[in-house]
Amino acid sequence: MKINTMYHGEVEVDEILTFEKGIPxxxxxxxxxxxxxxxxxxxxxxxxxxxxxxxxxxxxPFHFFRTYDFQLEEVAVEELGLQSEKDVAVYSILTVQDPFEKTTANLQAPIIINLKNRKAKQVILHDEQYKTKHPIFEKAEAKG
Structure with a gap:
């Protein structure tokens, strides 16, 4: 299927992710x-x-935050049809800033993808240590 995109123009795609409840x-x-x-x-x-x-x-998120860790609630595991941790991909939505070094990641609401059935969901974590705007280059800023 061909789709029009924001950054790539028209592209041919075949692996579609389904967010059954959309994204918040x-x-x-x-x-x-x-x-x-x-x-x-x-x-x-x-x-x-x-x-x-x-x-x-x-x-x-693991690219920038090596100690990032959370437990998915059982309802999310069921909605996504997850059977193994190997089937899971985790992403964070970035808020891209100018300059790019000020870009932040939303660690409070990761995108979880079941790689087998292509179901996806943005999950809201109830862990107070994670916020919606974590600087991804925090260590670099601290040195400079």
Whole structure:
């Protein structure tokens, strides 16, 4: 299927992610694709299939926050049909800033993807240590 995208123009896609309840704030948007944004697979675009102007920049939180850890609630495990940790991909939505070094990651509400059935969900964590705007280059700023 061909779709129009915000950052890649028209692209051919075949692996569609289904957010059965949409994404908070975009509940009507149920189908997305994950496209690479950087050659090193650090940054991705979560692109709406239906709305070319709706795309989120994502990254693995573990790339920037090595100790990031949480437990999924059983209801989320069931909704996603997860059977093994090996089937899970975790991403954080980034708020890209200018300059880029001020970009933040939403660690409070990760995107969880079941790699087997392509179901996805943005999960809201109830862990007070995680916020919606964690600087991804915090260590670099502390040195400078």
């Amino acid at each position: 704030g975009f509940v009507e948007e149920k189908q997305f694709v994950l496209l690479p944004l950087s050659d090193d697979e650090t940054f991705f675009v979560l692109q709406s299939v239906a709305t070319p102007g709706l795309a989120f920049i994502l990254s693995s």
